[in-house]
Structures are given as C-alpha cells and as structure tokens.
Amino acid sequence: MNKIMIVEDDTKLAELLKLYIQKYGYEVIAVTDFDRVFDIFQAYQPNLVLLDVNLPKFDGFYWCRQIRAASTCPIIFISARSGEMDQVMALEYGADDYITKPFHHEIVIAKIKSQLRRAFGEYAPKLEERVISHHDLILYPERLELTKGSKTTLLTKKEATILEVLMKRYPKVVSRELLLEKLWDDQSFVDENTLNVNMTRVRKKLQEIGINDGIETIRGAGYKLVWENSKYETIHS
Structure with a gap:
C-alpha cells in the first residue's frame, strides 16, 4: 500500500484531504508537529x-530541501500562493508538481x-542502475549518493546532475549554458546566481568525502572537474 504524508497546518483541510485520499486505498498520515517534519x-x-x-516556523521550501536531500520520493506542493515565482521556487527546490488552492480533490488524486x-x-525507469566511477570515487545518480572509499554523502537532484555532467565530460570544460540546460527545462526562469549556489554546494559535498578544490572555474568558459592523472569511466550508462 502506498503511503502519503500530508504537511498542512490547516487542520480541517488536512483531515478532509486525509479522509478523501484514504478512500482510494492509500495509507495516509497528516503531520501535526511542524518542528519535526523531516x-x-x-x-x-x-x-x-x-x-x-x-507553515509554522519553517516554510515548505525549507522542508522540501530537507526531504529532497535524502529522498527522491515525489513531492507535490499544495498552496494558496499562486504566484509564478512561488511555483518556480518549488520546482527548483526539488518539487515534482504544484497545486494552487482552492482545488478539486479529484485533481489531487489524479x-x-x-x-x-x-x-x-x-x-x-526499468533500466539497470547507472554508476559513474573513477577508482574509489563513485556517483549513484538514482540514489543521490556520492562515495569515496568508506565516506558517503547524500546529494540533491541538482548536485547529482552537476556531478554527472562534470564526470562524464572529464577532462573537458563544461559550459554554464550546458549545465543550465541539464538542470532546468526553461532557462528563462533561472537566476544566474542559482547555478553558482548549486556549484558551491557540490564543492562542499566533495570536501565532505575528502576531495578539496575538486572543481575549477574557468572564467568565460564554465567549470571542469580537477583530478590529476585520472579518467572517469561511465558504467551501466
């Protein structure tokens, strides 16, 4: 039985959603402690x-980032905020869909x-899991995991995508335009600083597993993975 988790501080709406979704055979929990969502x-x-x-204390964008860093499970926002940028932010933080209030319950179920x-x-996807590796540095794009030896760090979808592109194209320079194309379907909604922020996070994830200065910025060209005397190989791609 599929399990659905509702994070909605309007208790009446949360209970109505829970009861309606349960009619379709799903197991449902409605969160009431909004300090412990993750x-x-x-x-x-x-x-x-x-x-x-x-939501109280931390908003849904915060909890979306926390969940997405640890899981690829689908996340659907339900919100009275119908602004274009709210929807764009939700998708950039890892959400899969966005429903604006008021809504028909049939739409939610669909x-x-x-x-x-x-x-x-x-x-x-029914394909064999992809593994991108070089010696003891291994990227599991579907698991959102990066390992080196005995060290493992969890990635967001965007971090995993950046690393996959850099590793596959090593030792070539990867342009900002290509990275933006891989990360977002519509570049017009992307602030240039968004890529910088994600690249900084990728560098930190590499540091967590013992790789310092693993990505070099090439002014006017893009980024390249820095790894002396090495060659990345793609397995099961």
Missing part, C-alpha cells in the same frame, strides 16, 4: 508528500496517481 518523514518513509508552503506511476509504477 524526522516524521524519515520514520514514516512515505511514497509521496503533499506539502504546503506556509496528480498523486500520476506521480506514483512515474516513480514506482508502469512509467518508472
């Missing part, structure tokens, strides 16, 4: 999260079913 997520291990933007099919059902 802890509850880890304990419950849902197959999909319905997440509001406006989107839940669609995301579950893509993640776990007939539309889910």
Whole structure:
C-alpha cells in the first residue's frame, strides 16, 4: 500500500484531504508537529508528500530541501500562493508538481496517481542502475549518493546532475549554458546566481568525502572537474 504524508497546518483541510485520499486505498498520515517534519518523514518513509508552503516556523521550501536531500520520493506542493515565482521556487527546490488552492480533490488524486506511476509504477525507469566511477570515487545518480572509499554523502537532484555532467565530460570544460540546460527545462526562469549556489554546494559535498578544490572555474568558459592523472569511466550508462 502506498503511503502519503500530508504537511498542512490547516487542520480541517488536512483531515478532509486525509479522509478523501484514504478512500482510494492509500495509507495516509497528516503531520501535526511542524518542528519535526523531516524526522516524521524519515520514520514514516512515505511514497509521496503533499506539502504546503506556509507553515509554522519553517516554510515548505525549507522542508522540501530537507526531504529532497535524502529522498527522491515525489513531492507535490499544495498552496494558496499562486504566484509564478512561488511555483518556480518549488520546482527548483526539488518539487515534482504544484497545486494552487482552492482545488478539486479529484485533481489531487489524479496528480498523486500520476506521480506514483512515474516513480514506482508502469512509467518508472526499468533500466539497470547507472554508476559513474573513477577508482574509489563513485556517483549513484538514482540514489543521490556520492562515495569515496568508506565516506558517503547524500546529494540533491541538482548536485547529482552537476556531478554527472562534470564526470562524464572529464577532462573537458563544461559550459554554464550546458549545465543550465541539464538542470532546468526553461532557462528563462533561472537566476544566474542559482547555478553558482548549486556549484558551491557540490564543492562542499566533495570536501565532505575528502576531495578539496575538486572543481575549477574557468572564467568565460564554465567549470571542469580537477583530478590529476585520472579518467572517469561511465558504467551501466
């Protein structure tokens, strides 16, 4: 049975959603402790999260980042904030869809079913897991994990995508334009600084597993992975 986690501080709406979704055979939990959203997520291990933007203390964007750093499970925002930038931010932080309030419950169910099919059902990838490696440095794009020897660090989707592109194209320089194309379908919505922020995070993840100065910025050209006397190989790609 697929498990759905609702993170909505309007208790009446959360309960109505819970009851409606349960009618379709799903197991549902509605979070009431909004200081422990990520802890509850880890304990419950849902197959999909319905997440509001406006929440006590930390907003939905914050919790989306926390969840996405540890899991690839579908995240659907449900929010009264219908602005274009709110929706863009949600998608950039790792959400899979965005529903604006007020909404029809049938739409929510349809989107839940669609995301579950893509993640776990007939539309889910059936290919053998991809592994990109060089000696003891291994990237698992689907798991969002990077390992070197006994050290492992978790990645966001965007961090994993950046590393995959850099590793596959090593030792060539990768242009900013190519990275933006890989990360976002529509570059017009992307602030130039967004790529800089993600690249900084990738550098920190490399440092966590013992690789300092692993990415070099080539002014006017882009970025390249720095690894002396080495060659990255793609396995099962």
